[in-house]
Amino acid sequence: MRDRNLALLLGEIARRGPMTRARLAEVTGLTKTTVSTLVAVLADIGLVRADGRVHEGERGRPGVAVAINRDGPAGLGLEVNVDYLAACVLDLGRRVRYRDLVHADNRSRPVEEVLAELGAVAERALNAARQQGLAVKGAMVALPGVLDHRLLRTAPNLGWSDLPIADLLDAHLPALPRPTGLDNEANLAALAELWFGGGAALGDFVYVSGEIGIGAGIVVSGRLFRGAHGSAGELGHVPVDPAGPACSCGGRGCLEQVAGQSAILRSAGLSQDSSPEALRLLLRRLEERRPAATEAVSRAGAALGVALIGAANLLDPDTIVLGGLFSTLAPWIRRPVQAALGTASGRLRATAPEVTASALGEDAAVLGAAGAVIERLITDPGALLAARIA
Amino acid sequence: MRDRNLALLLGEIARRGPMTRARLAEVTGLTKTTVSTLVAVLADIGLVRADGRVHEGERGRPGVAVAINRDGPAGLGLEVNVDYLAACVLDLGRRVRYRDLVHADNRSRPVEEVLAELGAVAERALNAARQQGLAVKGAMVALPGVLDHRLLRTAPNLGWSDLPIADLLDAHLPALPRPTGLDNEANLAALAELWFGGGAALGDFVYVSGEIGIGAGIVVSGRLFRGAHGSAGELGHVPVDPAGPACSCGGRGCLEQVAGQSAILRSAGLSQDSSPEALRLLLRRLEERRPAATEAVSRAGAALGVALIGAANLLDPDTIVLGGLFSTLAPWIRRPVQAALGTASGRLRATAPEVTASALGEDAAVLGAAGAVIERLITDPGALLAARIA
DNA sequence: TCTAATTAGTTCATCGACTTGACTTAATAG
DNA sequence: CTATTAAGTCAAGTCGATGAACTAATTAGA
Numbered sequence: 001m002r003d004r005n006l007a008l009l010l011g012e013i014a015r016r017g018p019m020t021r022a023r024l025a026e027v028t029g030l031t032k033t034t035v036s037t038l039v040a041v042l043a044d045i046g047l048v049r050a051d052g053r054v055h056e057g058e059r060g061r062p063g064v065a066v067a068i069n070r071d072g073p074a075g076l077g078l079e080v081n082v083d084y085l086a087a088c089v090l091d092l093g094r095r096v097r098y099r100d101l102v103h104a105d106n107r108s109r110p111v112e113e114v115l116a117e118l119g120a121v122a123e124r125a126l127n128a129a130r131q132q133g134l135a136v137k138g139a140m141v142a143l144p145g146v147l148d149h150r151l152l153r154t155a156p157n158l159g160w161s162d163l164p165i166a167d168l169l170d171a172h173l174p175a176l177p178r179p180t181g182l183d184n185e186a187n188l189a190a191l192a193e194l195w196f197g198g199g200a201a202l203g204d205f206v207y208v209s210g211e212i213g214i215g216a217g218i219v220v221s222g223r224l225f226r227g228a229h230g231s232a233g234e235l236g237h238v239p240v241d242p243a244g245p246a247c248s249c250g251g252r253g254c255l256e257q258v259a260g261q262s263a264i265l266r267s268a269g270l271s272q273d274s275s276p277e278a279l280r281l282l283l284r285r286l287e288e289r290r291p292a293a294t295e296a297v298s299r300a301g302a303a304l305g306v307a308l309i310g311a312a313n314l315l316d317p318d319t320i321v322l323g324g325l326f327s328t329l330a331p332w333i334r335r336p337v338q339a340a341l342g343t344a345s346g347r348l349r350a351t352a353p354e355v356t357a358s359a360l361g362e363d364a365a366v367l368g369a370a371g372a373v374i375e376r377l378i379t380d381p382g383a384l385l386a387a388r389i390a
Numbered sequence: 391m392r393d394r395n396l397a398l399l400l401g402e403i404a405r406r407g408p409m410t411r412a413r414l415a416e417v418t419g420l421t422k423t424t425v426s427t428l429v430a431v432l433a434d435i436g437l438v439r440a441d442g443r444v445h446e447g448e449r450g451r452p453g454v455a456v457a458i459n460r461d462g463p464a465g466l467g468l469e470v471n472v473d474y475l476a477a478c479v480l481d482l483g484r485r486v487r488y489r490d491l492v493h494a495d496n497r498s499r500p501v502e503e504v505l506a507e508l509g510a511v512a513e514r515a516l517n518a519a520r521q522q523g524l525a526v527k528g529a530m531v532a533l534p535g536v537l538d539h540r541l542l543r544t545a546p547n548l549g550w551s552d553l554p555i556a557d558l559l560d561a562h563l564p565a566l567p568r569p570t571g572l573d574n575e576a577n578l579a580a581l582a583e584l585w586f587g588g589g590a591a592l593g594d595f596v597y598v599s600g601e602i603g604i605g606a607g608i609v610v611s612g613r614l615f616r617g618a619h620g621s622a623g624e625l626g627h628v629p630v631d632p633a634g635p636a637c638s639c640g641g642r643g644c645l646e647q648v649a650g651q652s653a654i655l656r657s658a659g660l661s662q663d664s665s666p667e668a669l670r671l672l673l674r675r676l677e678e679r680r681p682a683a684t685e686a687v688s689r690a691g692a693a694l695g696v697a698l699i700g701a702a703n704l705l706d707p708d709t710i711v712l713g714g715l716f717s718t719l720a721p722w723i724r725r726p727v728q729a730a731l732g733t734a735s736g737r738l739r740a741t742a743p744e745v746t747a748s749a750l751g752e753d754a755a756v757l758g759a760a761g762a763v764i765e766r767l768i769t770d771p772g773a774l775l776a777a778r779i780a
Numbered sequence: 781t782c783t784a785a786t787t788a789g790t791t792c793a794t795c796g797a798c799t800t801g802a803c804t805t806a807a808t809a810g
Numbered sequence: 811c812t813a814t815t816a817a818g819t820c821a822a823g824t825c826g827a828t829g830a831a832c833t834a835a836t837t838a839g840a
Contacts, residue, residue, distance in 0.1 A: 001391050001797095001825090001826065001827080002825085002826065002827095005826090005827085020787095020788070020789090021788075021789065022787075022788055022789075030827080030828095031827070031828055031829075032788080032789065032790085033789090033790075033791085033827075033828065033829080034826080034827055034828075035789095036789065036790070037826085037827090058786085058787075058836090058837085059785075059786055059787075059836060059837035059838065060785080060786040060787025060788070060835080060836060060837075061786080061787050061788045061789075061834060061835040061836055062787085062788075062835065062836060063787080063788055063789080064788080064789085203618050204617065204618035216704070218704070220615075220617075220618075225610075225615075226706075227594065227610075227705055227706025227707065228593050228594035228610075228706050228707055228708045229706055229708075230706070231706045232704060232705055232706040233703075233704060233706075234703040234704065234706075235703070235704065237699075237703045238699070238700040238703050238704065239630075239696050239699050239700060240629075240632065241632060242630065242631060242692075242696050243633075250733045251699055251733065302632075306629050306632050307700070309627075309628070309629050309641055310628040310629060310697070310700045310701075310704070311700075311704055313624040313625065313626075313627045313628050314606070314608070314622060314623060314624065314625065314628065314700070314701055314704055314705065315617055315622055315704065315705075316616075316617025316618050316619055316620070316621045316622040316623075316624075317617065317618055318618045318619075343640045343641065391796085391797060391798080391826095392796080392797065392798095395797090395798085410816095410817070410818090411817070411818065412816075412817050412818075420798080420799095421798070421799055421800080422817080422818065422819085423798080423799070423800085423818090423819075423820085424797080424798055424799075425818095426818065426819070427797090427798090448807090448808085448815085448816075449807065449808035449809065449814075449815055449816075450806080450807060450808070450814080450815040450816030450817070451805060451806040451807050451808095451815075451816050451817045451818075452806070452807060452816085452817075453816080453817055453818085454817080454818085
């Protein structure tokens with residue numbers, strides 16, 4: 001009961017910004033008395049600060065604004081990706097307080113080495129947080145692969161598979177603040193979109209993560225849809241052409257084979273491997289309006305559209321957010337995707353889902369990871385309270 | 391608080407069957423005292439009965455079993471489908487206490503006439519319930535179409551579209567017990583599968599409803615996944631062949647065009663329209679192992695498999711349940727579906743989702759509808775309590 | 781400048797709901 | 811017939827939210 005009301009209050013403060021106790025009481029339906037005592041508790045744990053006179057020009061006694069404490073608990077996000085490692089520290093107000101991105105070709109390195117370097121990255125982030133007076137209360141690691149609880153089923157683009165990744169993290173990064181979590185890169189990028197991108201205006205949405213593979217994060221009522229084993233959103237292996245070539249997943253004509261980064265490059269007559277240089281070349285050609293390039297991207301967009309028609313019919317989202325590579329390609333790929341979606345949902349629903357491009361950069365996932373830690377703190381302040389007492 | 395504990399207790403009793411108060415206390419973590427008082431409340435509303443001595447052969451004072459009251463509150467389910475109307479009354483123990491199915495070709499009739507007849511069907515069901523001493527505490531109507539809140543967006547196989555269906559129901563069936571709900575036939579059939587079919591062993595599952603159209607109900611942690619506008623699970627319009635013919639939905643190569651009832655009949659060289667006779671003929675031919683028939687069904691199964699690979703990748707369910715027409719065709723269609731799913735998810739997850747056939751009959755949806763009313767009573771006994779006081 | 785009005789926040793008695801621990805009840809074992 | 815065991819109730823206590831009255835700080839207006 002107390003925990004629920006603490007979460008309720010903190011949620012409102014986080015969502016609507018600083019507020020007086022009186023307004024909080026109005027908004028939450030609790031009495032002024034209850035709000036006062038609970039705010040005292042939240043302030044005691046360090047989650048909120050009740051200072052800063054605020055008087056909105058009205059008459060009557062001025063209220064004291066209760067605001068999220070930006071100098072207390074914080075969250076650490078980490079990301080292992082194909083060609084970089086990243087870290088990020090967010091304060092409770094979801095402001096970026098530290099950010100780091102280290103380029104590294106992780107495809108060619110053994111897991112232990114990558115995790116050792118991740119440990120160094122994390123160490124630096126934690127030091128930076130400490131110097132700013134932040135108390136990191138949890139960590140979340142983003143990985144470009146399919147996770148099943150504490151197991152990394154497969155991360156094709158890293159060449160990793162069937163690793164007890166949670167245990168490996170515990171072993172190589174013992175200093176990580178608890179609780180420590182793990183999630184798919186697309187899932188966390190989707191959450192980043194919710195908190196740092198389009199926000200609540202997106203409604204329920206599917207975030208399409210076009211990195212070297214293609215994944216998706218599905219957000220329903222502000223929370224991730226993970227599926228029974230945590231591997232929902234594998235958009236890259238939705239079949240878009242049953243007559244297509246066999247895929248390494250065992251299927252045939254998977255989206256990834258037609259609209260994945262290397263497929264686009266190949267189809268545009270560029271390099272086979274998906275190096276950053278080849279990508280830059282593709283973008284140059286697109287800007288020069290070279291037909292081979294634009295047509296390759298259109299074809300990919302059409303295929304992505306087909307997969308998304310399936311997703312839209314199954315999931316009925318409000319919005320589709322193009323992320324990663326696809327957000328870079330948005331000027332050329334958005335139209336074919338939207339066209340495919342638009343025609344295909346005429347009779348079924350009032351309007352086709354809107355297609356937008358993410359404005360977040362390549363390391364969206366690491367933002368989402370840190371954001372997820374913050375989200376947990378905000379939705380479950382009781383945990384922090386219990387930890388403090390124990 | 392009280393409401394939550396009432397729901398907790400009732401849920402345990404419903405799930406595990408009759409129990410003594412002492413065992414309930416153990417199971418829920420509440421104290422014996424609390425359990426006693428709450429059970430008294432539940433008994434007072436008529437949700438449970440505390441009689442029936444039960445002594446499990448142990449020594450000590452024998453306990454009194456607290457059981458769901460099968461002669462109190464009940465739920466009414468109604469269904470409008472293409473060629474029948476159905477009603478069903480369930481008691482709190484989810485036993486069928488009344489069941490009715492009236493054949494009627496609703497395609498050829500105006501909405502008002504259909505609803506008038508549904509009213510008569512409902513009237514009979516309510517009378518039957520009253521005679522058995524049941525108090526019907528709510529109703530749910532299953533419809534073969536896409537619903538958006540109180541609106542029927544489209545029911546292609548009835549030829550209905552854009553109807554304010556909730557208001558029409560209120561107008562034509564004013565005597566329906568409140569609260570009254572509406573849902574898609576596939577969604578409710580999926581719930582029926584959860585409560586009367588495979589049950590909790592299915593885990594998260596996708597129920598494929600093969601009627602004249604193809605729909606799906608998605609069940610996640612025991613609850614329906616409805617999407618942002620209530621039209622999730624439109625499996626029939628997932629594209630399975632981008633090169634295929636245009637569909638009335640505006641898309642191309644939708645599953646329904648390849649694996650819908652009339653598509654199968656056509657592909658088997660049988661009648662164009664999907665009459666029950668044509669269907670019987672198909673079944674005969676299948677039993678006779680006629681290649682035209684078995685191949686037609688195999689093709690449909692392969693297409694269904696493709697759509698389900700997409701669904702499995704996006705939703706990550708434990709199980710796929712073939713329902714409606716597909717459960718009838720299960721002996722011939724299950725293998726191709728499973729084959730498609732099996733090969734396509736090799737690297738992505740530990741195991742492909744299991745494919746089972748529903749054992750429920752054609753009117754699964756009406757069971758699910760009545761079951762949904764019961765579910766609401768069990769998960770929210772507080773509402774009943776509040777109603778009784780008011 | 782002073783008072784009334786207005787709004788913010790606190791104090792305190794109370795109430796509702798669960799818990800604790802002792803007690804009663806009803807069975808079996810020996 | 812008594813000891814033991816388990817089910818269930820009772821009375822007192824605790825925790826957390828509530829409501830009414832009160833104090834505090836400001837503006838509007840006389």
